[in-house]
Amino acid sequence: MNSFSQNFLETIGYLEPILCGLLIYFLVRSKVISQFRYLVALLCVRLTCSVVCLPLLYLSGRSIEKHLAYHVYFYVYWVSYAMEAILSLLVIYSIFKLAMAPLKGLQTLGMLVFRWVAAISVAVAIGVAVTPHVSGINFMVAMITQLQQTSSILTLCLLLFVCFAIRPMGLSYRSRIFGVSLGLGFLATISLVNSAWIAHNPSMYSFFTVINALAVGVTLLTWSAYFAFPEPKRRIITLPTTSPFLRWNQISMALGDDPGHVAVGGIPPELFAPAELEVMRRASVKMTAGSVEGAPAHSLSA
Numbered sequence: 001m002n003s004f005s006q007n008f009l010e011t012i013g014y015l016e017p018i019l020c021g022l023l024i025y026f027l028v029r030s031k032v033i034s035q036f037r038y039l040v041a042l043l044c045v046r047l048t049c050s051v052v053c054l055p056l057l058y059l060s061g062r063s064i065e066k067h068l069a070y071h072v073y074f075y076v077y078w079v080s081y082a083m084e085a086i087l088s089l090l091v092i093y094s095i096f097k098l099a100m101a102p103l104k105g106l107q108t109l110g111m112l113v114f115r116w117v118a119a120i121s122v123a124v125a126i127g128v129a130v131t132p133h134v135s136g137i138n139f140m141v142a143m144i145t146q147l148q149q150t151s152s153i154l155t156l157c158l159l160l161f162v163c164f165a166i167r168p169m170g171l172s173y174r175s176r177i178f179g180v181s182l183g184l185g186f187l188a189t190i191s192l193v194n195s196a197w198i199a200h201n202p203s204m205y206s207f208f209t210v211i212n213a214l215a216v217g218v219t220l221l222t223w224s225a226y227f228a229f230p231e232p233k234r235r236i237i238t239l240p241t242t243s244p245f246l247r248w249n250q251i252s253m254a255l256g257d258d259p260g261h262v263a264v265g266g267i268p269p270e271l272f273a274p275a276e277l278e279v280m281r282r283a284s285v286k287m288t289a290g291s292v293e294g295a296p297a298h299s300l301s302a
Contacts, residue, residue: 012213012214012216012217013050013054013057013213014054015217016046016050016213016216016217016220017046017047017050017051017054019217019220019221019224020043020044020046020047020050020220021047022220022224023043023220023223023224023227024040024043024044024047026224026227026228027039027040027043027227029227030227030228030231032176032227035094035098036091036094036176036180037094038087038090038091038093038094039091039094039180041087041090042084042087042088042091045080045083045084045087046080046084048080049076049077049080052072052076053073053076053077056069056072056073056076057069057073078140078141078144081144081148082144082147084148085144085147085148085150085151086147088148088151088152088155088184089118089121089151089154091180091184092114092151092154092155092158092184093111093114093118095158095162095177095180095181095184096110096111096114096158096161097111098177099161099162099165099169099171099177099181100169102169102170103169117154118154121147121150121151121154122147122150124146124150126143145195148191148195149191149192149195151188152187152188152189152191152192153188153192155184155185155187155188156185156188156189158181158184158185159181159182159184159185159188162177162178162181166178170234170235170236171234171235172232172235174226174231174232175231175232175234176226176227176231179222179223179225179226180223180226182222183219183222183223186215186218186219187215187216187219190211190212190215191212194212
């Protein structure tokens with residue numbers, strides 16, 4: 001790689017923490033941190049990683065011994081990479097929850113399915129990383145890489161769903177839900193291609209490394225634009241009676257209803273208040289008097 005590309009990478013690297021800080025500011029200003037708290041956490045992890053790693057790259061061989069700088073950089077990078085993979089799953093989870101807010105039944109059912117898929121994905125990532133000749137640091141790297149790839153696939157599935165459901169859910173292409181999903185999908189696509197590229201080009205500085213850095217910068221700028229400007233109000237959704245969204249939402253709500261409860265054993269009188277006991281006593285007296293009045297005359301004389 002020529003010096004121009006390397007200088008470009010370094011410039012993007014120094015711009016990333018600035019863009020992350022700017023995006024966090026827009027999120028705070030728009031007062032939507034409670035809705036996008038996992039996105040804020042993801043940005044904070046990237047910001048912290050950049051603040052720690054960039055000085056290490058600059059001071060390596062000058063103020064810090066190269067071997068020590070490499071070890072610190074390695075562990076900070078991979079720990080933050082693992083945290084980003086986990087937080088990405090949580091961001092996808094929160095985006096799905098926000099997108100499906102009008103249909104509570106489908107939201108509940110979808111969140112349940114998502115939890116199971118995420119749990120299975122984590123288990124698969126760990127299982128793929130477990131091989132006879134991989135242990136220690138290599139196992140950690142393999143597991144985190146596989147988890148990141150799984151997160152990328154789930155992100156693309158979410159983006160596909162949001163694109164199809166954006167109109168029925170009362171959203172628009174200016175909605176922040178769509179904007180965050182679009183950025184995540186773009187990063188997920190670049191991440192998957194990057195994984196395949198690194199397998200054949202392990203060099204730290206390559207053509208695709210420039211593309212990856214540029215994609216991160218474009219995504220952060222896109223998110224900043226979505227949160228810097230007001231979001232259009234969500235439309236009240238109106239679904240036809242034949243809509244599959246309406247049918248599945250009704251089925252999901254019916255499946256989620258609490259069942260009725262019946263008393264299967266005696267209840268001690270101590271559980272009732274005095275007023276309740278008095279009401280039941282009077283009701284019993286009336287029922288007894290009514291049954292006596294309605295009894296046949298021969299039975300009374302007997």
